[in-house]
Amino acid sequence: PQALQPEIAATPEFTFKVAARDGAARTGAISMPRGVIRTPAFMPVGTAATVKGMYPEQVRALGADVVLGNTYHLMLRPGAERVAKLGGLHKFMNWPHPILTDSGGFQVMSLANLRKLTEEGVTFRSHIDGSKHVLTPERSVEIQNLLGSDIVMQLDECVALPCEEKVAEKAMRLSLRWAERCKTAFGDHPGRALFGIVQGGDVPHLRVESARELAAMDLKGYAVGGLAVGEPQDVMLAMIETVEPHLPQEKPRYLMGVGTPDDIVKSVARGIDMFDCVMPTRAGRHGQIFTRFGRMNLKNAKHAEDPRPIDEQSSCPAANSWSRAYLHHLVKAEEMLGKMLLTWVNLAYYQDLMAGLRSAIAAGRLDDFIAETREGWERGEP
Numbered sequence: 001p002q003a004l005q006p007e008i009a010a011t012p013e014f015t016f017k018v019a020a021r022d023g024a025a026r027t028g029a030i031s032m033p034r035g036v037i038r039t040p041a042f043m044p045v046g047t048a049a050t051v052k053g054m055y056p057e058q059v060r061a062l063g064a065d066v067v068l069g070n071t072y073h074l075m076l077r078p079g080a081e082r083v084a085k086l087g088g089l090h091k092f093m094n095w096p097h098p099i100l101t102d103s104g105g106f107q108v109m110s111l112a113n114l115r116k117l118t119e120e121g122v123t124f125r126s127h128i129d130g131s132k133h134v135l136t137p138e139r140s141v142e143i144q145n146l147l148g149s150d151i152v153m154q155l156d157e158c159v160a161l162p163c164e165e166k167v168a169e170k171a172m173r174l175s176l177r178w179a180e181r182c183k184t185a186f187g188d189h190p191g192r193a194l195f196g197i198v199q200g201g202d203v204p205h206l207r208v209e210s211a212r213e214l215a216a217m218d219l220k221g222y223a224v225g226g227l228a229v230g231e232p233q234d235v236m237l238a239m240i241e242t243v244e245p246h247l248p249q250e251k252p253r254y255l256m257g258v259g260t261p262d263d264i265v266k267s268v269a270r271g272i273d274m275f276d277c278v279m280p281t282r283a284g285r286h287g288q289i290f291t292r293f294g295r296m297n298l299k300n301a302k303h304a305e306d307p308r309p310i311d312e313q314s315s316c317p318a319a320n321s322w323s324r325a326y327l328h329h330l331v332k333a334e335e336m337l338g339k340m341l342l343t344w345v346n347l348a349y350y351q352d353l354m355a356g357l358r359s360a361i362a363a364g365r366l367d368d369f370i371a372e373t374r375e376g377w378e379r380g381e382p
């Protein structure tokens with residue numbers, strides 16, 4: 001059964017209501033003018049104003065309430081002012097529901113060239129055409145406003161793990177100063193939200209300081225950043241446990257860049273409400289899928305003559321209407337349709353997993369649901 005429909009519908013003010021708890025896990029809904037985000041939520045990544053290989057209505061039909069956009073990519077191409085001139089990102093990409101945009105700093109550090117980071121912000125050259133750009137907290141907020149983002153992320157500095165304590169400390173303190181500048185630049189928009197991002201590397205006392213300082217800024221939501229950067233899962237989970245008690249109970253928590261289905265169920269159990277990851281879309285384009293039976297790589301020759309669909313009990317046509325043999329063929333031939341169908345399979349599985357988590361928390365049976373889900377992954381193929 002679907003989780004209780006949140007008693008709140010779209011509202012002029014950004015509000016978050018927790019409908020039920022199960023241990024540290026919560027289920028509820030964020031409501032804002034463009035609609036409701038049921039939590040725990042998985043947010044498909046739409047980096048260049050498209051969820052790669054999917055039509056917007058298809059993404060919506062799978063149960064996604066919000067998609068992610070990216071300041072870094074969109075400021076370089078087509079440009080924030082151009083998107084604003086064309087009516088904003090929702091109109092531009094035909095996604096009338098909530099959009100969350102990242103602030104760009106993380107992508108600059110991983111994609112741009114000749115980056116220079118100072119107190120003021122970060123200057124860099126575009127990885128597309130080498131043009132020079134500047135991102136300051138103020139400019140990042142301005143870009144996200146021009147895009148029309150419903151949930152704006154602060155500009156922050158994410159350090160790679162493992163890290164030296166003083167490197168993590170410097171980046172965490174800079175991110176706090178940038179959070180203040182973003183808060184000032186964002187101003188007051190009742191229907192939209194600015195989220196702070198907790199940093200601090202893998203150093204517990206830095207994580208606690210970051211969470212407490214951000215909580216004092218009374219922002220509308222809090223992301224846990226600086227994770228999903230290659231650290232072992234137990235380090236990621238330990239940082240969530242360290243930070244969670246210091247974040248306001250009544251505000252949403254967003255774990256950036258996470259993750260596999262296993263990462264997600266374990267993080268939901270520790271109090272995370274929102275997730276994003278390129279995994280389901282990127283893996284799908286490479287023939288790797290996530291199912292109730294665990295992961296499958298459709299490139300593998302064992303699928304070459306398998307007439308069965310991926311999962312006849314799945315509500316997703318891509319999982320119940322084509323044979324594994326055909327999908328194997330499409331992947332080997334690197335056909336567009338293969339990338340599209342397997343992206344569809346993965347996003348459908350992620351949304352079904354989130355719906356299952358929401359229902360389980362509402363029914364007070366999260367532990368059972370997680371145990372059953374993990375058994376399915378371990379048991380593998382029927």
Ligand SMILES: Nc1nc2c(CCc3ccccc3)c3nc[nH]c3cc2c(=O)[nH]1
Pocket residue numbers: 045047068069070100101102103104105106153156157158197224225226227228229256257258276
């Ligand atoms: N601003 C920021 N973003 C991060 C992302 C990108 C998430 C994103 C949001 C919206 C669109 C695309 C990507 C991370 N991805 C993995 N780990 C991550 C950590 C951080 C982080 O510490 N700060």
